[in-house]
Amino acid sequence: xxxVTISDKYCTVNPLKMSASIGAxxxxxxxxxxxxxxxxxxxxxxxxxxxxxxxxxxxxxxQTTALSEVATVLGGFDNLEQALLNIAERTHPTLIGxxxxxISEIKGDDLTGFLxxxxxxxxxxxxxxxxxxxxxxxxxxxxxxxxxxxxxxIEELVEIxxxxxxxxxxxxxxxxxxxxxxxxDELRDIFEAFSLxxxxxxxxxxxLDGHIPTEFTSTTLGGISVEQIKRMGSACWTVAIGEQMxxxxxxxxxxxxxxxxxxxxxxxxxxxxxxxxxxxxxSGVPVPRKYRRQxxxxxxxxxxxHFYFGGKRVAIAAEPDLLFAMSHWLHEMGCEIQAxxxxxxxxxxxxxxxxxxxxxxxxDLEQRAVGADLIVTHSHGRQAAERLHIPLFRIGIPNFDRxxxxxxxxxxxxxxxxxxxxxxxxxxxxxxxxTPETWMPRIRPPQDLVTLQ
Amino acid sequence: xxxxxxxxxxVFNEPGCATNQAKKSLDRKKGCNRVLAPGAAAGGCAFDGxxxxxxxxxxxxxxxxxxxxxxxxxxxxxGAKSSGSSLYRTSFTTAMNEQDIIFGGxxxxxxxxxxxxxxxxxxxxxxxxxxxxxxxxxxxxAVCKAAAKKLGKPVIPINVPGFVGSKNLGNKLAGExxxxxxxxxxxxxxxxxxxxNIIGEYNLSGELWQVKPLLxxxxxxxxxxxxxxxxxxxxxxxxxxxxxxxxCSKAMINVARKMEERxxxxxxxxxxxxxxxxxxxxxxxxxxxVERGAPAELLDRTExxxxxxxxxxxxxxxPFKARLAxxxxxxxxxxxxxxxxxxxxxxxxxTVIGTSVKKSTPDDKERIKEIMKEDAHMFDDLKPxxxxxxxxxxxxxxxxxxxxxxxxxLKAKMPWLDINQERHHAYAGYEGMVALxxxxxxxxxxxxxxxxxxxxxxxxxxxxxxxxxxxx
Numbered sequence: 018x019x020x021v022t023i024s025d026k027y028c029t030v031n032p033l034k035m036s037a038s039i040g041a042x043x044x045x046x047x048x049x050x051x052x053x054x055x056x057x058x059x060x061x062x063x064x065x066x067x068x069x070x071x072x073x074x075x076x077x078x079x080q081t082t083a084l085s086e087v088a089t090v091l092g093g094f095d096n097l098e099q100a101l102l103n104i105a106e107r108t109h110p111t112l113i114g115x116x117x118x119x120i121s122e123i124k125g126d127d128l129t130g131f132l133x134x135x136x137x138x139x140x141x142x143x144x145x146x147x148x149x150x151x152x153x154x155x156x157x158x159x160x161x162x163x164x165x166x167x168x169x170x171i172e173e174l175v176e177i178x179x180x181x182x183x184x185x186x187x188x189x190x191x192x193x194x195x196x197x198x199x200x201x202d203e204l205r206d207i208f209e210a211f212s213l214x215x216x217x218x219x220x221x222x223x224x225l226d227g228h229i230p231t232e233f234t235s236t237t238l239g240g241i242s243v244e245q246i247k248r249m250g251s252a253c254w255t256v257a258i259g260e261q262m263x264x265x266x267x268x269x270x271x272x273x274x275x276x277x278x279x280x281x282x283x284x285x286x287x288x289x290x291x292x293x294x295x296x297x298x299x300s301g302v303p304v305p306r307k308y309r310r311q312x313x314x315x316x317x318x319x320x321x322x323h324f325y326f327g328g329k330r331v332a333i334a335a336e337p338d339l340l341f342a343m344s345h346w347l348h349e350m351g352c353e354i355q356a357x358x359x360x361x362x363x364x365x366x367x368x369x370x371x372x373x374x375x376x377x378x379x380x381d382l383e384q385r386a387v388g389a390d391l392i393v394t395h396s397h398g399r400q401a402a403e404r405l406h407i408p409l410f411r412i413g414i415p416n417f418d419r420x421x422x423x424x425x426x427x428x429x430x431x432x433x434x435x436x437x438x439x440x441x442x443x444x445x446x447x448x449x450x451x452t453p454e455t456w457m458p459r460i461r462p463p464q465d466l467v468t469l470q
Numbered sequence: 471x472x473x474x475x476x477x478x479x480x481v482f483n484e485p486g487c488a489t490n491q492a493k494k495s496l497d498r499k500k501g502c503n504r505v506l507a508p509g510a511a512a513g514g515c516a517f518d519g520x521x522x523x524x525x526x527x528x529x530x531x532x533x534x535x536x537x538x539x540x541x542x543x544x545x546x547x548x549g550a551k552s553s554g555s556s557l558y559r560t561s562f563t564t565a566m567n568e569q570d571i572i573f574g575g576x577x578x579x580x581x582x583x584x585x586x587x588x589x590x591x592x593x594x595x596x597x598x599x600x601x602x603x604x605x606x607x608x609x610x611x612a613v614c615k616a617a618a619k620k621l622g623k624p625v626i627p628i629n630v631p632g633f634v635g636s637k638n639l640g641n642k643l644a645g646e647x648x649x650x651x652x653x654x655x656x657x658x659x660x661x662x663x664x665x666x667n668i669i670g671e672y673n674l675s676g677e678l679w680q681v682k683p684l685l686x687x688x689x690x691x692x693x694x695x696x697x698x699x700x701x702x703x704x705x706x707x708x709x710x711x712x713x714x715x716x717x718c719s720k721a722m723i724n725v726a727r728k729m730e731e732r733x734x735x736x737x738x739x740x741x742x743x744x745x746x747x748x749x750x751x752x753x754x755x756x757x758x759x760v761e762r763g764a765p766a767e768l769l770d771r772t773e774x775x776x777x778x779x780x781x782x783x784x785x786x787x788x789p790f791k792a793r794l795a796x797x798x799x800x801x802x803x804x805x806x807x808x809x810x811x812x813x814x815x816x817x818x819x820x821t822v823i824g825t826s827v828k829k830s831t832p833d834d835k836e837r838i839k840e841i842m843k844e845d846a847h848m849f850d851d852l853k854p855x856x857x858x859x860x861x862x863x864x865x866x867x868x869x870x871x872x873x874x875x876x877x878x879x880l881k882a883k884m885p886w887l888d889i890n891q892e893r894h895h896a897y898a899g900y901e902g903m904v905a906l907x908x909x910x911x912x913x914x915x916x917x918x919x920x921x922x923x924x925x926x927x928x929x930x931x932x933x934x935x936x937x938x939x940x941x942x
Contacts (some may be wrong), residue, residue, distance in 0.1 A: 026563055027562050027564070027578055027581035027582045027584075027585050027587060028533070028560070028563070028564065028581070028582035028583075028585045028586050029561075029564065029565040029758070030560060030561065030562055030589075031561050031564060032541060032542045032545065032561060033539060034538050034542055034564060035536070035538065035542045035543055036538045036539045036542060036543070038539055039543065054509065054920070057539070058600075058601050058631075058632035058633040059506060059511050059513065059514065059515050059632070060513050060514050060515025060516075060517055060518045060539075060540070060632035060634070061515075061516065062511075062711045063512075063513060063518060064513040064514070064518070064539065064540070064541050064543040065539075067544065067547070067873070068543040068544070068547075069545070070873060070874075070877075071547070071873075074877075075875075075877055076854070076877035076878065076881070080509050080510075080511070081508070081509075081511050082508045082509070083507070083509075085508035085634075085635075086631070086633045087631055087635055089601065089633050096508040097508070098506040099507070099509060100508035100509030101509065101833075102508075103507060103508060103510045104509040104510075104511070107510060107853075115712030119536075119537045119539060119566075119571075119601070119602045119603065120601045120602060120633065123571060123602060123606065124605070149839045153537075153568075154538050154539035155538075155566050155567050155568055155571055155602065156567070156568055157538040158538070165847070193822075199818040199912070201937060221503055228882060229883070231861075233854060233855050233858035233862075233881060233882070234855075234877065235853075235854055235855065243494075276745060282712045293600055354748075387608070397545070397546060400546070400556075400559060413791060415543075417547075437549075461798050467615060
């Protein structure tokens with residue numbers, strides 16, 4: 018349907034995009050007692066860390082190999098070795114996730130080789146899983162880094178099952194980076210209601226959901242454990258959410274023989290009907306009463322809300338999978354997608370209900386949003402929204418100027434219902450009161466015109 | 471790289487810096503760049519520092535030449551306020567891709583400068599060099615020079631690849647760029663005997679505006695603030711000021727000293743944090759101006775304003791004393807701010823049980839000792855785990871620090887106040903100290919603390935009808 022075009026500008030103005038390096042780092046944060054490590058200059062880590070702190074309003078574990086000018090030229094082996102030893106000694110993690118940056122990739126540091134040498138030299142690192150992932154920040158974007166890190170964890174950690182014996186209720190879930198800690202909690206409830214036993218990789222609901230720990234740690238405060246990742250081969254099914262996770266799901270299938278089912282999105286009535294049908298089928302459990310009621314509530318909300326959504330023009334900027342979910346769902350609510358801007362190529366882009374999907378930035382969005390009724394993007398859309406006097410619905414990372422980003426739920430019948438209320442209320446609040454001139458602009462006497470000008 | 475290398479050396483060997491001069495000549499050459507420990511480092515890079523120092527200049531295009539890691543995660547993130555243009559909040563970057571890495575990014579950069587000028591027509595473009603283009607050999611200075619010639623506008627190269635060092639070094643390299651390319655390139659329309667520069671003040675949360683009305687009242691004109699709420703032309707004309715105040719001492723000392731050397735502008739190191747410090751700074755500004763030829767009556771007028779404002783501020787802080795008396799505060803912040811804030815907190819009845827001295831000079835430390843007396847607990851580096859333990863054991867009632875340690879305090883269910891760059895409240899001048907004390911009071915007296923420290927229902931031992939755990 019949609020034409021996918023690439024912005025022909027030289028200068029990116031108000032970037033929509035974030036790097037693959039920190040996308041990968043966030044994926045490692047969904048593992049219990051882990052420490053993401055960026056192999057780059059210390060600014061690479063510092064900028065990403067501050068971004069996550071502002072978004073989640075939580076302490077963020079993230080370290081750097083602190084490459085200096087000399088290390089950049091001579092290679093970063095010593096820095097990586099020292100960083101791993103320092104982290105091991107200071108924070109006793111179970112996993113260190115090593116993400117490259119533009120600097121180390123251009124230099125051509127061979128991380129796999131480095132790690133072999135370091136392992137051989139330092140037996141004290143034996144108890145710590147080390148997973149490296151290639152995430153140059155001049156290639157791909159946030160969701161690509163996230164997906165790559167998950168794939169690498171599967172490759173490095175998941176054990177090939179010795180027998181065909183499977184845990185009949187166990188399901189692996191591979192959520193895309195647009196799935197929030199709140200979404201994961203919602204999905205866990207849904208799967209458990211079908212007597213299934215879901216395991217999420219990564220699981221940000223354990224680490225970045227805002228719980229109060231009893232002890233302070235410098236690593237992640239929860240999430241899937243490395244032991245659980247190792248045993249993912251014992252599940253019966255893998256469910257991937259978002260096209261970005263297809264690669265990881267296929268890797269897991271090749272590795273363990275577990276079939277996968279991919280849901281492009283879990284926002285909207287039809288999308289969740291499909292989920293319910295699938296869960297009922299694989300579990301043999303009829304759809305629980307709770308969700309039958311929730312489906313009714315969603316339908317009611319759709320009817321109540323459609324008055325406000327119908328015919329509204331929406332400009333959206335988001336990474337491909339989030340753009341896919343939001344644009345299709347808004348279209349299903351009767352909105353017209355006036356503009357769609359995204360970061361990178363993806364197979365889902367062509368299906369988006371709009372004439373053109375642009376790989377661009379928030380300046381592109383601002384230009385295309387003129388005359389729209391709603392802007393949907395992350396917090397950086399705030400300047401454009403202010404200038405254009407259009408309400409902004411914040412979604413995705415970063416969301417630094419509103420509370421509760423980690424608990425924003427858009428999956429399931431209930432999540433979709435609440436999304437109708439949240440966005441619907443923005444539209445209701447923006448309704449323009451009619452004036453005597455609304456329908457028929459009055460022809461003013463000349464002196465009025467003078468005072469007006 | 472060789473020019474950048476010599477620039478870094480030069481910046482390190484700063485005669486205006488007392489710490490540097492106290493060193494032996496060999497150590498002096500090594501510079502003050504902390505050796506970063508891989509895997510145990512915190513803080514930004516040189517590029518980060520340069521952007522912090524210059525981005526408050528409101529009306530220019532700040533263009534970052536690098537891949538998306540450098541600009542994509544941090545733009546529009548700091549609270550420097552503007553009284554005019556908002557162009558500084560618009561983000562410009564080349565967002566280098568694989569093609570640029572292979573073929574070089576110079577053309578991309580040149581076209582980007584051109585595009586930005588065509589669309590936004592700024593008085594100047596500031597171009598920041600980052601690690602990746604420095605590695606592949608993009609010649610920043612040459613591109614800027616060519617673009618400036620073609621476009622007829624100043625295009626300022628700021629050569630600060632992150633890997634050359636810390637944020638602090640970046641602050642200084644940014645200052646060097648101003649000295650080399652901006653300051654002294656234009657003439658002001660008129661000058662007065664009351665013209666000053668304020669150097670190293672970034673107008674975070676509008677703090678400059680807490681002080682500026684007092685200067686306005688005294689007839690003192692800020693010719694240029696470098697760089698809070700500054701316009702390009704103001705900085706370019708700042709060499710005609712009569713005197714200068716250097717605010718955040720470590721960040722831009724090279725700018726103040728070199729402006730004294732080149733243009734004969736005397737400067738002093740002062741602070742607008744704390745009541746006594748604000749008065750001292752106003753006094754020093756007046757003195758320097760009078761020494762440079764302003765009428766001596768300025769001194770009397772200044773004293774009158776100081777007397778009035780101090781009385782007003784202390785008067786407004788007094789009502790808090792009852793509520794704050796005996797409360798213990800833990801202070802974690804950098805450099806100068808420590809001792810100047812301590813004084814105000816003590817005046818409000820708080821006991822400061824400890825402060826960090828990580829970024830403080832020996833002088834700063836002496837002053838802290840003097841002010842805090844036997845209570846002085848100075849931490850060079852406190853690991854988050856230890857900090858958490860201190861707070862959990864309720865050795866303090868409130869922590870004041872930067873965003874990095876915010877959640878250490880909050881997870882220990884301890885009141886916390888942001889006193890670093892990302893804060894939302896302005897704490898400068900007399901107004902600012904009253905605001906600080908009021909914020910501390912608000913944080914301490916909020917009813918949530920009592921509620922959230924109560925045990926959960928399942929922590930209640932029913933058989934003994936008492937709490938099974940004790941909460942501090």
